[in-house]
Amino acid sequence: MAVSNELVVNATMSRNGNVPRIRRRGLSRGMRQWWPYYLMMAPGLIFFVIFHYFPIWEAKIAFEQLRIIPPNIWVGIKHFQTLFSSPIFWQVLANTLILSTMKIVFFFPVPIITALLLNEIRGGAFRKFIQSAIYLPHFLSWVVIAGVFIAVLSPSDGAVNDIIGFFGMQPVSFMTDTGSIRWVLVFSEIWRSAGWDSLLYLAAIIAIDQELYDAAEIDGANRWQKIRYVTIPGIVPTIATLFILNAGMFLNADLNQVINFSNDVVRSKIDIIDTYVYRIGLQTGEYSLATAAGLFKAVLGMLMIVAAHLLSKRLTGKGVW
Amino acid sequence: MAAHNVRRTPLERLEYAIIVSTLLFLVVLTVQPLLNLLAISFSDPGKVAGMSGLTVIPNGFSTEVWDLLINNSAVQRGLLNSIFITLVSTVLGVVLTALMAWALSRPGLPGRRIIFVFVLVTIVFEPGIIPDYFINKRLGLLDSYWSLILFKVVNAWYLIILVRFFEEVPKELIEASELDGANPFQIFWYVALPLAKSALATIALFYFVFHWNEFFRAMIYLNDQSKWPLQVVLRQFVVEGDKLAMVGVVESNTYTGASQINIRALKAGMILLTIAPILAIYPLILKFFTKGTMSGALKG
Numbered sequence: 055m056a057v058s059n060e061l062v063v064n065a066t067m068s069r070n071g072n073v074p075r076i077r078r079r080g081l082s083r084g085m086r087q088w089w090p091y092y093l094m095m096a097p098g099l100i101f102f103v104i105f106h107y108f109p110i111w112e113a114k115i116a117f118e119q120l121r122i123i124p125p126n127i128w129v130g131i132k133h134f135q136t137l138f139s140s141p142i143f144w145q146v147l148a149n150t151l152i153l154s155t156m157k158i159v160f161f162f163p164v165p166i167i168t169a170l171l172l173n174e175i176r177g178g179a180f181r182k183f184i185q186s187a188i189y190l191p192h193f194l195s196w197v198v199i200a201g202v203f204i205a206v207l208s209p210s211d212g213a214v215n216d217i218i219g220f221f222g223m224q225p226v227s228f229m230t231d232t233g234s235i236r237w238v239l240v241f242s243e244i245w246r247s248a249g250w251d252s253l254l255y256l257a258a259i260i261a262i263d264q265e266l267y268d269a270a271e272i273d274g275a276n277r278w279q280k281i282r283y284v285t286i287p288g289i290v291p292t293i294a295t296l297f298i299l300n301a302g303m304f305l306n307a308d309l310n311q312v313i314n315f316s317n318d319v320v321r322s323k324i325d326i327i328d329t330y331v332y333r334i335g336l337q338t339g340e341y342s343l344a345t346a347a348g349l350f351k352a353v354l355g356m357l358m359i360v361a362a363h364l365l366s367k368r369l370t371g372k373g374v375w
Numbered sequence: 376m377a378a379h380n381v382r383r384t385p386l387e388r389l390e391y392a393i394i395v396s397t398l399l400f401l402v403v404l405t406v407q408p409l410l411n412l413l414a415i416s417f418s419d420p421g422k423v424a425g426m427s428g429l430t431v432i433p434n435g436f437s438t439e440v441w442d443l444l445i446n447n448s449a450v451q452r453g454l455l456n457s458i459f460i461t462l463v464s465t466v467l468g469v470v471l472t473a474l475m476a477w478a479l480s481r482p483g484l485p486g487r488r489i490i491f492v493f494v495l496v497t498i499v500f501e502p503g504i505i506p507d508y509f510i511n512k513r514l515g516l517l518d519s520y521w522s523l524i525l526f527k528v529v530n531a532w533y534l535i536i537l538v539r540f541f542e543e544v545p546k547e548l549i550e551a552s553e554l555d556g557a558n559p560f561q562i563f564w565y566v567a568l569p570l571a572k573s574a575l576a577t578i579a580l581f582y583f584v585f586h587w588n589e590f591f592r593a594m595i596y597l598n599d600q601s602k603w604p605l606q607v608v609l610r611q612f613v614v615e616g617d618k619l620a621m622v623g624v625v626e627s628n629t630y631t632g633a634s635q636i637n638i639r640a641l642k643a644g645m646i647l648l649t650i651a652p653i654l655a656i657y658p659l660i661l662k663f664f665t666k667g668t669m670s671g672a673l674k675g
Contacts, residue, residue: 348503
């Protein structure tokens, strides 16, 4: 107890303006003052080393031939050459890019429009009611959402085919239709997260200076003119930031989503890099090739996120972190 | 705002009606599928067959489906597994994240910037599932709950959120406690944590939702079916369409014939059962997440 009190006194003294002097005394003095904080961080740091940094080292098997009896043989970029000469890999890469593009084009505007509409609602309780409903799917797992979509899109008794049937058309089995499965992914993404994402834009709208609206009112602006000339310009920085960040996550088509919406019929249309890695790695056991594919995605993904971060920071002052 | 309501042209009223109905349409799109499943699960099992996907009213009333689910051993085990994994990882996650965040939020901590970069790297660079699998294998965590509990036990994003929060704790408060002779652990416990109650609640909810919804790692790391969380049981039954996972080999014979109706209702009930804990904490989620996201966006 006495020891720790002494430490506290030291700490207090250093806070009271003696910092430079203490600093100059060197690291050991610093350690005596700060060790409790390093102790607090220790479990977290150990976790990051074991579960985040050690796997990075482990990824070296992408450059190795695995053998049952170690050591493994270093084979350089052989697995990458195999990967790049495999037509399936290019198909998977194309699927990833197509799905990401579709999601950006068709998902991205929905939360913005939703936020603009929500902002027009005058009753606070009514607005809260709408928000509570449309935020909910964001907190459901992809297993649950796939279950819901399988029910809704069922050709025999799903809601969508009931409507289609009402207009006298033939039912469509959307989940097993190669032409529609990508759209199912886009719509399920919208169903899940468009509502929740609108919150980010709504926050930006609420931060707009009310005086701008009052001034527009005095100038005789109607609802659309206020949206067009006050609200939208006010949220352009947020739109830009989120657009760049989404673009940075371009390669991260959602593994959890695809795995639950996939089946033998439509697999070729929605097989993405992540599901490919999972399949050839954990199901077929081609660990090195799978790790090479995963590493390819990780490096490209990292470059894109860092580029997005820097671009966003430069253009809008807000970054990823 | 009061002046706002005085004069409204018919056109403005029409515009408002269109806006309101568009949003209500979104609400229906979101909620109707879940209400439909609810209606199916409480319907008379004999009458489920002809039910439309559009209805939200049960056809007859019966709790048979729910009785079956609750008494199903696979569901019971799944439920217990999910609760255990979620609670342990949430508690552990909050404690470890809070400890690390508090230390990291102290200005002047030597090496603070380096540790920040160290954490950020884990966000932008993820070497993928194969190395992750190997590390769990090496540690002997395959087929163990710990492979799920320890996954992202300190989430880098939540850590950063909490650090930003702790940075706002007034310096005077800490200095006063130091003068009173409190050591760093006491300050953490008696000063920092009580101030951070709402931030900690937010983080706890984040962890809870994250772990409750996790299925991929459970699917690849747990071969032993008796350890499966509810999400994997649900996936096996609803997504993979594996009736045996739920109904059991023996019962599946007695179910044939009537099975179609019951399976549809069982699936509906199973989906809702998996959502139930999320629904139970949803008011808290709305309170804390919404506030957190709003203030985060405002601060920028």
